[in-house]
Amino acid sequence: MQWIFSSPICPADRQVEQVAEKERWLIISYFSNVDGMACASHIDDRLPFFQKMGVDPILLTSPCGLSRRDIIHVRVPSLAPSGIRFELRHRLRRRGMGRFWYTCIGTALMLPLLPFYLLEKLIVDLDSQWSWFPLPSLCGQILCKRYRPSCIYSTGGPVSGHIAAAIIARRVGIPWIAEFQDPLVHDDWQRSNRALKFSLWAERFICSRARAVIFLTREAMTRAMKRAPLGNKGKVVYPGASQDGSGGVEYTRGPYCRFAHYGTFSGSRNPRVFLEALGLFLSENPDLADTIRFDMYGSLDQSSINLLRGFTPQETIRYHGRLPRNAASRAMKQSDVLLLVQNTDDFSAETIPSKFYEYLLTGRPILGLVYKNPELASLLVEQGHVPVDASDVAEVKKGIDLHYRKWAENSFPELPRSPYTVTAAVREVLSIAAG
Numbered sequence: 257m258q259w260i261f262s263s264p265i266c267p268a269d270r271q272v273e274q275v276a277e278k279e280r281w282l283i284i285s286y287f288s289n290v291d292g293m294a295c296a297s298h299i300d301d302r303l304p305f306f307q308k309m310g311v312d313p314i315l316l317t318s319p320c321g322l323s324r325r326d327i328i329h330v331r332v333p334s335l336a337p338s339g340i341r342f343e344l345r346h347r348l349r350r351r352g353m354g355r356f357w358y359t360c361i362g363t364a365l366m367l368p369l370l371p372f373y374l375l376e377k378l379i380v381d382l383d384s385q386w387s388w389f390p391l392p393s394l395c396g397q398i399l400c401k402r403y404r405p406s407c408i409y410s411t412g413g414p415v416s417g418h419i420a421a422a423i424i425a426r427r428v429g430i431p432w433i434a435e436f437q438d439p440l441v442h443d444d445w446q447r448s449n450r451a452l453k454f455s456l457w458a459e460r461f462i463c464s465r466a467r468a469v470i471f472l473t474r475e476a477m478t479r480a481m482k483r484a485p486l487g488n489k490g491k492v493v494y495p496g497a498s499q500d501g502s503g504g505v506e507y508t509r510g511p512y513c514r515f516a517h518y519g520t521f522s523g524s525r526n527p528r529v530f531l532e533a534l535g536l537f538l539s540e541n542p543d544l545a546d547t548i549r550f551d552m553y554g555s556l557d558q559s560s561i562n563l564l565r566g567f568t569p570q571e572t573i574r575y576h577g578r579l580p581r582n583a584a585s586r587a588m589k590q591s592d593v594l595l596l597v598q599n600t601d602d603f604s605a606e607t608i609p610s611k612f613y614e615y616l617l618t619g620r621p622i623l624g625l626v627y628k629n630p631e632l633a634s635l636l637v638e639q640g641h642v643p644v645d646a647s648d649v650a651e652v653k654k655g656i657d658l659h660y661r662k663w664a665e666n667s668f669p670e671l672p673r674s675p676y677t678v679t680a681a682v683r684e685v686l687s688i689a690a691g
Contacts (some may be wrong), residue, residue: 281306283411284408284417285417287413292578297610299411303315303327318343319331338386389420390420392420407432433468436476476606529625530597533653538569594618
């Protein structure tokens, strides 16, 4: 196992000697340093604040993201063919290959593993990252013996990271905090019964073993308490967002009222209801078509593309593609109204889009298309924004009308400063660990 302690962490080793007085935490997250991925940004944004608040992080991740040089960062792969395939695709995508070459090279490299991949899918019908836990479990114990952290903190999407943290905590006797970014079990389950049984077991296992379990919404914690032995270990920490990278850009009112959506449109989170409401609004106010625009920044699935192509008038629609994070922050600041859209399925009742917290920091008004989530609706109202039912075209149309009138009258209210920041979230996590 000496290879895991090769050159990538040598500069950090020297840094550790300089910060020996700091508390050290072993942080386990499958995703880190992957551009544009919410679960990677979740931990990446926090690392500098952990350091500022006296915690020196030791990061243990998969090889999907780039290696970090500013901290101790060890990356280990999955063992099963599905995990190898998933991580290989991420590495090829990072190289910026075209889709044709990306597909050809990825297929060629995976051919020797194809029989094992098919066998795995027949026997183990779980997510692609299920086999990641063995190597992190072993490497984590080595890291604990070497750097002696005072706490283990597992966060991120795949459950394998939490299982690895549980094994390490049991073996080395260090307190462990688990954080669920998305619920492990939910009502809109679409995988097999085998996968559901595994997720139910994993949720109960984590809730019984961890010193504290952090959820990102109150509803997610409430539902988990009905399934798992959580007791009083459940905590809610709204993740917040880091201060925007807009570089001092300020909003300037232009000739168009621009409703702007940032992020991915796919599946049940799509522009259908908003487009129907916008079409209804314009049919009642045809003279306003020249002064209203719908801007989209991010990626679209084919269904969303078809919806956009079918909308008239076409000049109202503007698709800008994906933007780097700082460029997206600048564009948000210059938008008239920020559009937040939830999936229209029951899973949305337990989640709050991470983009919501980024929106709050811009100071621009938000029109939130919320689905069965009174918690998110309450947060929007509390911060001076407008929630509407994501499945109700008439209600969304009223939201469009309200914001257009405010834009036309130049009467958008002054919005409060968002309390939901990464700094506040890190303080809460540290407080939970101290308690």
